[in-house]
Amino acid sequence: MSWIQPVANGLRSDHPVPGLPFINDERLPLDNPDAIERTGRNQGEGLWGRTDPLPDGGWVAFTTETKNRAYAWAVHQHPTYGRTVLLIRDQDMSDLHHDWTYGRNGFLYRHGGYWWDGTAWHRPGQVVDRAYENYDARPVEDAVTVTAADLLTHPGEPGNARIMKIADFTALDEPLPHWRDHLALWAASRRPGALPLDRCVIDLRAPELQPARLVDRTGLAQIAGLAPDDLPDPKYGRSKLPVPQTETAEGPRWSEPVARDWAEQHRRVHGPQTLLSATTAFGTQQPRGLVADHNRLTKIISDVLKDPDSPQRKSGFKRGKTTPEESAAQLAWWPAVALSDDTDGFIPVAALRTTLVEAVVGGLAEDVERAGKKNRAGVSLGDIRRDVVKLLDWYILREPDGTPVLFGEICLLARVRLGLEPRDVGDLLRRSLHLDSELDGETVDALLDLALPPSAKRAEDR
Numbered sequence: 001m002s003w004i005q006p007v008a009n010g011l012r013s014d015h016p017v018p019g020l021p022f023i024n025d026e027r028l029p030l031d032n033p034d035a036i037e038r039t040g041r042n043q044g045e046g047l048w049g050r051t052d053p054l055p056d057g058g059w060v061a062f063t064t065e066t067k068n069r070a071y072a073w074a075v076h077q078h079p080t081y082g083r084t085v086l087l088i089r090d091q092d093m094s095d096l097h098h099d100w101t102y103g104r105n106g107f108l109y110r111h112g113g114y115w116w117d118g119t120a121w122h123r124p125g126q127v128v129d130r131a132y133e134n135y136d137a138r139p140v141e142d143a144v145t146v147t148a149a150d151l152l153t154h155p156g157e158p159g160n161a162r163i164m165k166i167a168d169f170t171a172l173d174e175p176l177p178h179w180r181d182h183l184a185l186w187a188a189s190r191r192p193g194a195l196p197l198d199r200c201v202i203d204l205r206a207p208e209l210q211p212a213r214l215v216d217r218t219g220l221a222q223i224a225g226l227a228p229d230d231l232p233d234p235k236y237g238r239s240k241l242p243v244p245q246t247e248t249a250e251g252p253r254w255s256e257p258v259a260r261d262w263a264e265q266h267r268r269v270h271g272p273q274t275l276l277s278a279t280t281a282f283g284t285q286q287p288r289g290l291v292a293d294h295n296r297l298t299k300i301i302s303d304v305l306k307d308p309d310s311p312q313r314k315s316g317f318k319r320g321k322t323t324p325e326e327s328a329a330q331l332a333w334w335p336a337v338a339l340s341d342d343t344d345g346f347i348p349v350a351a352l353r354t355t356l357v358e359a360v361v362g363g364l365a366e367d368v369e370r371a372g373k374k375n376r377a378g379v380s381l382g383d384i385r386r387d388v389v390k391l392l393d394w395y396i397l398r399e400p401d402g403t404p405v406l407f408g409e410i411c412l413l414a415r416v417r418l419g420l421e422p423r424d425v426g427d428l429l430r431r432s433l434h435l436d437s438e439l440d441g442e443t444v445d446a447l448l449d450l451a452l453p454p455s456a457k458r459a460e461d462r
Helices: 033-039 090-100 179-188 217-224 256-275 288-306 324-340 350-373 386-398 400-418 422-436 441-449
Strands: 008-010 049-055 059-064 070-077 084-088 109-110 114-116 143-147 201-207 244-247 251-253 277-279 284-285
Touching: 008 090, 008 350, 033 049, 033 059, 049 090, 059 090, 070 090, 084 090, 109 201, 114 201, 114 251, 179 400, 201 284, 256 277, 256 400, 256 441, 277 288, 284 288, 288 324, 288 386, 350 400, 350 422, 386 400, 400 422, 422 441
Parallel strands: none
Antiparallel strands: 008 084, 049 059, 059 070, 070 084, 109 114, 143 201, 244 251, 277 284
């Protein structure tokens, strides 16, 4: 999920974000999403608005703030949990719209992307589950929801706070000091019929978010099994790091579970390529299948060059300063690359991947159909055909970084088309590769641990 940092709360929001100021939102027609959209939509250059219904009821609405065009209003109306009104930067409108409408990751976000869906808190979405085309939802252990009533047990001083106006508003660089005073002013401004304070969600508390338990870059690297210098550069690769739970004078800090999730996704992205790599004749690391093709072609060409009766030998190639083996390695490299290069290679790799997905899913469809004809309650999945496993081997040895997408699409289509559970499909892939793959069993297990979607693995394998 994207992490949108709001800059202020609307005064009529039911769930204020801690540390942010309150803005007078009386100009927003909060009971009419279409009117919110029309406030900005097609009202002039640089202005926009949008509204959409939500699948489970309620709606979202957005509009550029016409009096301060750097910002936009974002409104989430939930049929049970009330209204969220945020002021965001105008360029963040589409990202927050996507998260609220399609993200399936709740509607309240705190501490760098921890999200609440009305019933439970979850960690920021980082580990991709391609069988569901979403991030794996991971609950926060021992999470406690903090409400406005909780915070106002010790009341603030509303006279020390003020409600800001949008026309001259500029986002603050630091959280407001004495924010409880501002919360008290917000509470005093609540209108009759508003959501009770004990249902207004403000924040999350959990052991993993205690400042003493957060980790810095060194801790993140250690959890990921990387050298600190191998982490993305903090200046130029910040977007490749997890969003921090807090910023300190010494740098960002992450919760340990967030760091572990990021490390898991990092291994999923980079692990298959590392696992299935080999050293070339030039001392570089490349996919194992490409190295095997290169070595095979090197031997073929080398044998030809050593043959005194071959036309190639008589052509004068031997006059070079390299040995036949070195010359052969040079000659063989690009043919080997072409064998697994989808651009203009000998084999259409992308088409092969599609064929593999359809072949595996087609075999599963036969199992489902057979169970239906025999009126069986469950579906018994037969092993993937040996020839298909052979092609799976060819593909993953030459495109190891594409393996998570391949397995994820198989699990996704099996679930959507056939109603099969991803973990049953994952069991089938594991069993079939153990039976017929040229990879050894230890490598098969390591690859599947890295490349299968989380929902396709048994609890004991996670």
